[in-house]
Amino acid sequence: MGKKNQEGITIKKEENFTEWFIQLMQKAELAEYSKVSGFIIYRPAAYTLWEKIKEEIDKEFKKIGIQNCYFPVLIPESLFQKEKDFVKGFSPEVAWVTEAGNTKLPERLAFRPTSEAIMYDSYSKWIRSWRDLPLLLNQWNNVIRWDTNNPVPFFRGREFLWNETHTCFETEKKALEHGKKVMQAYSKVTKNLMAVPAIYGKKTDKEKFAGAIFSEKNHTYLQNGKVLENTCFHHDGQKFAKAYDVKFKNKEGKEQFVWQNTHAISTRELGGMLALHSDNKGIVLPPQIAPNKIVIIPVRFEQEKKVLKKAKEISKALNKFNPILDKRLEVTPGYKFNEWELKGIPLRIELGPRDLEKQEVIIAKRNTGEKVAIKIKDLKKEIPKLLEKMQTELYETAKKSLENAKTKTENKKELIKLIQKQKIVMVPMCKNPTCEDHLKAETSGGKTLFIDPENNPVKNKKCIICNKQADYWVYCGKTY
């Protein structure tokens, strides 16, 4: 632990969200730009968090029978081209390998933007009988999608890390039931570990995954008014099964196509969590995901050898919270406070001669900054309570900003104003995709987010764009 990273964040989150987030990323040593546009370097501070997310989700996946595997990063063009909606959706963003050394390859190879093509080709060989089902496979990997828009670290880049779960079932009913279980597994982790609230909802046909029957996603609201598409569930029906010939003989001896789902969580959600909770002093980490939950800062311990001795004792006693004991002499306590706040350690324990006399310590909670004095003998009992409180506070605060952002209108002018005011707005719309194009043009980039999960009635409601009979209420807003 050298003396490093000098300066705090100089831009306020409320004033310029993007610039604040980029400073957070760089000054807290989360990530860095690479030499290639749209590709970032995940430094240990960020990658450790990603590992934790992976670990927790993986545990949940195993409970519902999903196994991990690994497929190659390159996919031959001929294989890639089989499902036409999928091809149409992904072709503009595919990076191709055309040469190896000095040899031009006989067939272009796609760097996977997602792995349906290569996985389902194997599935068609592996699945023969109803006894081979369900097939529940997942891989943790990276994908490349050559987005031409301005990249934003974590939120929009050309490479991201994720999981892709691709499952096969005998019946649609079984597929849908299992799909729900996967989404529950995700939600458990995003809520309990990451303290990220979300609204679950179905995408419109225009916004659904290329090749899917329907897509459902969790949606997280960030304080700059943008909605982050979180964990997702694409139900593929039998579309890919037909394109890739994934068939089985059912119990009656008849040949049938499998029913399939796809699920994912990506490093975008890691960015979302960081952006959601962090503040003008730096990262705020939900205690559950924080690798080090406590930092102990002994004060004036050079003169008071007793202080350091006690600090070591406390550190040992609180071992299970993986505390950092900051013994550096070359920097002042104030410097340490700022540095660990930037890095996002949930609780800070201050211990000096004055506290020692009273047999207590000062504990500062990162999210609110509040300080409390706690008797040293009560630490083991009180710290879990403080951590739990902080975890709940982070979730509730984020949930409140999400709820506050939700609103409703049937008037187009008002919709435009509300989107400008960073709201997510429920409006009646018809299913015509042209209306969604108009929506985007008139709200300078607003999109449909998800169809009203509560299915409020739309009888006698007019589409906010074309004025014809509306088909559903749908939430609109801006996204990353």
Place this chain on the structure above:
RNA sequence: GGGGCGGUAGUAUAGCCUGGUAGUAUUUCAGGUUUGGGACCUGACGACCGCGGUUCAAAUCCGCGCCGUCCCA
């Protein structure tokens, strides 16, 4: 995809208009004094995004590219 602005040490910047010795702060390293919200002193290391052009001479002017950022599609 179109347009604006920018790129100088690990980081943040001055110098650019008007071409000629790259300055400052912080970081890092060494030594000393310090320690309850970013301490101080001394010394050292460290940079002009890339390629081409103009010129006796380019961080500076011109062109192209790359990277960043904002706006529009």
